Amino acid sequence: MELDELKYQLNKRLDADQPKSTSELSLLLKKAATSVIHKLQRSLWIDMAANILVLLIFIWQALFNKLWSLRIYFGTFIIFSVIALVVLIYLIRKIEVFNNTVLPVKQNLEQVYKIINFYKIICFRATMIFIPLCIIYALSLGYLEGKSGTSVDYSMIVQKLGSKIWMVVAGIVLYLSIIGVGGYYFTRWFLDRLYGQYLIKLKSLIEELDTE
Numbered sequence: 001m002e003l004d005e006l007k008y009q010l011n012k013r014l015d016a017d018q019p020k021s022t023s024e025l026s027l028l029l030k031k032a033a034t035s036v037i038h039k040l041q042r043s044l045w046i047d048m049a050a051n052i053l054v055l056l057i058f059i060w061q062a063l064f065n066k067l068w069s070l071r072i073y074f075g076t077f078i079i080f081s082v083i084a085l086v087v088l089i090y091l092i093r094k095i096e097v098f099n100n101t102v103l104p105v106k107q108n109l110e111q112v113y114k115i116i117n118f119y120k121i122i123c124f125r126a127t128m129i130f131i132p133l134c135i136i137y138a139l140s141l142g143y144l145e146g147k148s149g150t151s152v153d154y155s156m157i158v159q160k161l162g163s164k165i166w167m168v169v170a171g172i173v174l175y176l177s178i179i180g181v182g183g184y185y186f187t188r189w190f191l192d193r194l195y196g197q198y199l200i201k202l203k204s205l206i207e208e209l210d211t212e
Contacts, residue, residue: 033109033205036198040116041095043194048088055081069141076137080130091119106209113202120195127187131180 062075098108
């Protein structure tokens with residue numbers, strides 16, 4: 001019985017090691033590609049859900065925050081959040097259209113790769129541009145609110161600090177540096193987690209289809 005079992009296991013391994021035909025390999029690649037596309041679509045839906053949550057927070061703050069500077073700040077970014085939401089809806093529909101077309105599999109995959117990769121690059125660059133702009137915008141609004149007397153008057157604080165102002169400046173620079181560096185690495189991690197790993201797999205599948 002032990003010998004028969006050994007023969008069975010050996011034959012099973014030999015069968016598994018047999019080279020597959022071209023049609024079988026093509027079918028496996030297509031299935032793998034479909035799986036990756038579905039994961040990219042899922043990432044887009046997650047991205048959209050996060051964007052909707054952020055949009056709701058922005059709307060709440062724009063309507064009910066006690067400081068008018070923050071109401072203006074969050075109200076401004078409602079516009080950008082809506083634009084991002086529209087873009088995500090467009091991407092989800094675009095990929096769905098490619099999946100339902102009669103174009104060759106490789107051509108569909110290339111189109112999906114180009115669209116998602118371009119979106120990933122634009123998201124990263126836009127975030128890097130917005131980080132310093134958001135900081136400057138927030139500080140400007142806070143300063144204006146302080147001058148209007150409805151909040152802390154930062155100019156009075158500066159006058160009272162006198163020669164010790166360098167400590168405040170150093171603290172602000174350190175704080176902004178942490179936000180900038182943290183935003184950079186978090187954005188890279190977030191985009192790679194949602195899209196980067198699947199784009200790498202998709203590119204590998206496209207290259208394998210080229211070799212068929």
